Amino acid sequence: MAIHLENSNVATRESRIGSITGYIGTLSDLAKQSGCGTLKGCSRCFSQSSSCLSTCALGQLAAIRDVAIIHHGPAGCSVEGARRYYLERTLAKKRGVTNNTVYVGTGMDENDTIFGAADTLRQIILEVYRRYSPKAIFVSSSCATGIIGEDIDSVVDDVREEIDVPVAAVHCEGFKSRIWATGFDISDHAILSSVVKPPRQKRDTINFKNFYESARPEIIEMFRNFDLEPIFLYCNSTIEELSHISESLATTCICGTLGNYLGNGLEEKYGVPYIRTINPLGVAGFETWLREIGKVTGRKDKVERYIEEQRAIYIPQIEEVKKELKGLKAVLGMGPGYTFEVSRVLNELGIEVVWALAWHYDKKYENGDVPPSMEYLLDNDIDFEASVADQQNYEVMNILHKYQPDLYLSRHPGSTVWAIKNGTPAVYVADEYMIFGYKHTLEFAQAVLDSIHNRSFEKNLARRVKLPYTDWWYEQKVDTFLEEAGR
Amino acid sequence: MAKLLDQQRYKCALGAMQTVQAITRAIPILHSGPGCAQKLSDSIGSSGYFSPNIFPCTSINEKDVVFGGVKKLETTIENALKVIDADLYVVLTGCIPEIVGDDTGEVVSRFADAGKPVIYASTAGFKGNNYRGHEQVIDAIVDQYLRKADDRQKGLVNIWADVPYQDLFWLGNIRELERLIAELGLEPNTIFGYQRGIENINRVPKAEFNLLVSPWVSVGNMKKMEKKLGIPYLHYPTLPIGAFETSKFLREVGKFAGVPEEKVEELINRHENYYYYLIERYADMFLETRVMAKQFSVVADAQYALGITKFLVNDLGLVPAGQYIVDDTPKQFREEIKKEFANLNYGLKAEVSFETDAYKIHNEIKKHDYHGYPLILGSYYEKEVVEELFGHYLNISWPVQDKVVLDDSYVGYTGGIRLIEDIYSVAVQRWN
Numbered sequence: 001m002a003i004h005l006e007n008s009n010v011a012t013r014e015s016r017i018g019s020i021t022g023y024i025g026t027l028s029d030l031a032k033q034s035g036c037g038t039l040k041g042c043s044r045c046f047s048q049s050s051s052c053l054s055t056c057a058l059g060q061l062a063a064i065r066d067v068a069i070i071h072h073g074p075a076g077c078s079v080e081g082a083r084r085y086y087l088e089r090t091l092a093k094k095r096g097v098t099n100n101t102v103y104v105g106t107g108m109d110e111n112d113t114i115f116g117a118a119d120t121l122r123q124i125i126l127e128v129y130r131r132y133s134p135k136a137i138f139v140s141s142s143c144a145t146g147i148i149g150e151d152i153d154s155v156v157d158d159v160r161e162e163i164d165v166p167v168a169a170v171h172c173e174g175f176k177s178r179i180w181a182t183g184f185d186i187s188d189h190a191i192l193s194s195v196v197k198p199p200r201q202k203r204d205t206i207n208f209k210n211f212y213e214s215a216r217p218e219i220i221e222m223f224r225n226f227d228l229e230p231i232f233l234y235c236n237s238t239i240e241e242l243s244h245i246s247e248s249l250a251t252t253c254i255c256g257t258l259g260n261y262l263g264n265g266l267e268e269k270y271g272v273p274y275i276r277t278i279n280p281l282g283v284a285g286f287e288t289w290l291r292e293i294g295k296v297t298g299r300k301d302k303v304e305r306y307i308e309e310q311r312a313i314y315i316p317q318i319e320e321v322k323k324e325l326k327g328l329k330a331v332l333g334m335g336p337g338y339t340f341e342v343s344r345v346l347n348e349l350g351i352e353v354v355w356a357l358a359w360h361y362d363k364k365y366e367n368g369d370v371p372p373s374m375e376y377l378l379d380n381d382i383d384f385e386a387s388v389a390d391q392q393n394y395e396v397m398n399i400l401h402k403y404q405p406d407l408y409l410s411r412h413p414g415s416t417v418w419a420i421k422n423g424t425p426a427v428y429v430a431d432e433y434m435i436f437g438y439k440h441t442l443e444f445a446q447a448v449l450d451s452i453h454n455r456s457f458e459k460n461l462a463r464r465v466k467l468p469y470t471d472w473w474y475e476q477k478v479d480t481f482l483e484e485a486g487r
Numbered sequence: 488m489a490k491l492l493d494q495q496r497y498k499c500a501l502g503a504m505q506t507v508q509a510i511t512r513a514i515p516i517l518h519s520g521p522g523c524a525q526k527l528s529d530s531i532g533s534s535g536y537f538s539p540n541i542f543p544c545t546s547i548n549e550k551d552v553v554f555g556g557v558k559k560l561e562t563t564i565e566n567a568l569k570v571i572d573a574d575l576y577v578v579l580t581g582c583i584p585e586i587v588g589d590d591t592g593e594v595v596s597r598f599a600d601a602g603k604p605v606i607y608a609s610t611a612g613f614k615g616n617n618y619r620g621h622e623q624v625i626d627a628i629v630d631q632y633l634r635k636a637d638d639r640q641k642g643l644v645n646i647w648a649d650v651p652y653q654d655l656f657w658l659g660n661i662r663e664l665e666r667l668i669a670e671l672g673l674e675p676n677t678i679f680g681y682q683r684g685i686e687n688i689n690r691v692p693k694a695e696f697n698l699l700v701s702p703w704v705s706v707g708n709m710k711k712m713e714k715k716l717g718i719p720y721l722h723y724p725t726l727p728i729g730a731f732e733t734s735k736f737l738r739e740v741g742k743f744a745g746v747p748e749e750k751v752e753e754l755i756n757r758h759e760n761y762y763y764y765l766i767e768r769y770a771d772m773f774l775e776t777r778v779m780a781k782q783f784s785v786v787a788d789a790q791y792a793l794g795i796t797k798f799l800v801n802d803l804g805l806v807p808a809g810q811y812i813v814d815d816t817p818k819q820f821r822e823e824i825k826k827e828f829a830n831l832n833y834g835l836k837a838e839v840s841f842e843t844d845a846y847k848i849h850n851e852i853k854k855h856d857y858h859g860y861p862l863i864l865g866s867y868y869e870k871e872v873v874e875e876l877f878g879h880y881l882n883i884s885w886p887v888q889d890k891v892v893l894d895d896s897y898v899g900y901t902g903g904i905r906l907i908e909d910i911y912s913v914a915v916q917r918w919n
Contacts, residue, residue, distance in 0.1 A: 048542060050544075052525065074612030077526070080526060083530070109615075110611075143520050175548055393541055470570060473569070473570045
């Protein structure tokens with residue numbers, strides 16, 4: 001890919017890497033069509049609400065310690081600040097640090113949509129700087145400011161003279177992409193263009209992009225075996241730390257969707273290798289990923305020793321649990337950074353994937369290849385029905401109703417309850433490390449077992465509630481509302 | 488005009504999707520960007536028969552911004568009627584269609600014969616906060632759905648209170664208000680919560696009067712209903728919490744509805760006897776807790792700031808320090824609300840400020856001498872500042888992270904007892 005750090009705007013995933021949100025077929029067909037360039041993606045004439053890219057973009061940035069997010073728009077846009085206030089404090093407390101990040105709104109009103117509010121925005125930026133002395137300031141647009149053409153870049157340029165920390169404009173018009181993961185790219189772009197400095201020295205560190213760093217202590221411990229120190233991004237990062245990430249030996253990420261822009265950007269700009277294997281979920285994923293890190297950082301032997309040692313502990317236990325999981329059928333719905341990875345793990349555990357939904361699909365990674373998780377499945381003759389739907393719950397319910405699987409796995413808040421109302425046990429794969437490495441793969445397998453061993457909760461609820469979809473809908477095909485793009 | 492929302496206390500007008508969601512089997516259809524519903528819902532307790540990820544949404548994209556989203560809105564409504572089993576469909580407009588000028592009303596009018604009611608409300612984020620959005624939804628129901636009734640039912644009372652979901656205790660509160668009204672021998676009718684839906688909306692025009700329990704939210708709705716449906720209203724500004732205010736409330740409603748005085752007094756007597764049986768048993772706890780000063784502050788919307796101040800002063804004998812109203816109360820209501828804060832037992836008056844900037848509020852709290860460890864009831868944002876002051880903190884207003892409420896209530900005699908339990912459950916954590 002080519003990244004343009006001089007421009008504060010990032011092209012959307014749709015236009016940059018041909019990402020889509022509408023497709024129904026099979027995994028192999030999806031891969032074939034993306035390979036030969038015929039995949040167009042469909043739109044929908046009926047959809048249910050999904051997510052806003054600004055939540056991803058500004059959520060990532062707000063997780064950095066002691067920065068300020070200024071969300072220029074009506075009060076609803078900046079409402080995320082309330083959740084972040086809680087999250088930042090809770091996550092910092094667990095880590096034993098403090099985080100004084102502030103996330104404020106500008107409460108734009110009707111008058112401002114006519115006359116603009118650039119002057120007020122400028123005052124607000126200066127006031128926030130005066131009040132909290134943040135280490136960096138990110139100024140975001142919204143749908144409303146985008147449409148009226150508020151020039152936040154100029155405001156940001158203007159205040160830079162009065163503020164001696166990085167100030168970046170972040171373009172978060174929610175309408176510009178149906179793929180909320182574009183927001184991850186927006187945050188990475190802001191960090192690459194305004195915070196990261198050119199390397200002064202190489203250090204034995206590895207950039208590790210993740211969400212909430214729950215497995216931080218054990219990952220530090222693991223990398224100690226290889227004389228590597230992980231730098232977790234961006235949760236609880238400091239601006240100082242981030243300014244040095246160009247000095248690391250490599251970049252890796254727990255979720256390809258989350259990290260590919262930063263990983264590719266650091267590689268392209270500063271020559272930091274980006275680990276592009278399948279992800280460290282499940283046995284094959286963990287080993288492939290570790291070996292690549294060993295290769296890239298010149299630590300092959302140490303990695304092999306570690307793998308051997310850990311295999312001896314965990315593989316027999318995993319094999320034992322697998323006996324009970326064999327033959328279960330599952331449907332899963334997740335972001336593409338997880339769907340095809342978790343499908344592989346389920347296959348490893350002997351669980352049959354009958355349908356996999358990805359909330360979007362990137363035809364190509366930034367480097368032009370088909371995503372490695374897809375490639376792995378196809379190389380190993382694993383195929384199943386697959387669809388791409390931006391959290392369209394009515395499609396999920398239609399699928400669950402038709403297939404009545406033993407298990408539904410999902411990763412997004414508010415999604416699991418709908419499966420259990422259908423009487424399907426649900427596993428909430430929320431934490432990004434829930435299937436990480438041997439240890440968590442074992443825990444995950446056991447969690448799946450526990451979920452299907454006691455079905456009281458979903459049976460009790462399913463018996464009492466009525467589902468909100470009509471009988472008519474359940475009789476329709478899943479792709480009823482898909483239309484050729486452009487229609 | 489734009490202003491700094493530092494630790495903001497409310498959502499935007501489109502947050503009214505939660506008002507719609509609170510009506511059983513009513514579903515909002517969002518004409519907005521794809522992520523508005525997710526942003527405007529709270530992660531805890533926002534599921535149900537419908538949930539935000541069920542709400543149909545036009546998910547406006549760049550093309551719709553340029554060419555308008557009218558066509559997409561039409562197919563979204565049309566298919567929502569087919570896919571989703573609801574009794575009432577309420578189209579809510581977000582920022583984009585209102586700036587680019589989509590004629591939502593015209594599109595909605597095409598569904599006049601849909602067999603199910605489809606109405607719309609203008610709730611662009613820049614038009615105000617979710618308190619105003621809530622009013623917009625009720626106005627839309629009155630304007631577009633309700634007709635004046637030929638005959639009215641004696642003793643039937645519509646009860647209106649504060650904003651569902653924004654108010655943590657909305658469900659329990661409105662149920663308790665219903666119970667109190669029923670105990671007066673009247674028949675309550677409300678449109679929010681369990682088993683309150685289209686049937687209740689249909690009964691609204693038949694009521695003898697509307698009862699509004701809120702300092703300012705929905706005053707406009709009451710006036711509209713008075714004009715269009717000919718329903719008079721009683722505006723009771725204070726959320727009745729505890730014995731003093733609840734008894735006053737029952738007397739006032741009883742008088743307005745023509746309930747015999749002896750019946751009202753008998754009811755009050757019965758409740759107060761039990762209330763003071765409990766208070767008597769725990770009075771030593773109030774008197775002898777070493778760690779709580781007599782002074783307190785509430786940082787909340789007008790409803791809780793006023794209701795809790797009256798309760799703590801008139802029932803428990805505490806003394807009000809600064810009180811902070813954070814809901815961006817419209818200017819025309821502020822004087823009346825201030826008067827209520829000046830109307831406390833023993834001529835006490837509470838200083839009240841209408842302030843949406845938490846930085847200023849927290850500075851004032853830190854500056855004030857509470858003569859001991861203060862009691863602060865507020866949003867999650869107050870937790871840290873209260874910890875700094877070694878005070879006692881209770882999370883009663885939005886945003887809420889420190890408390891899970893399913894159907895608890897602070898209304899009435901029982902509600903007062905619940906609030907005491909919550910406050911002292913915090914206080915007893917410390918000895919000195």
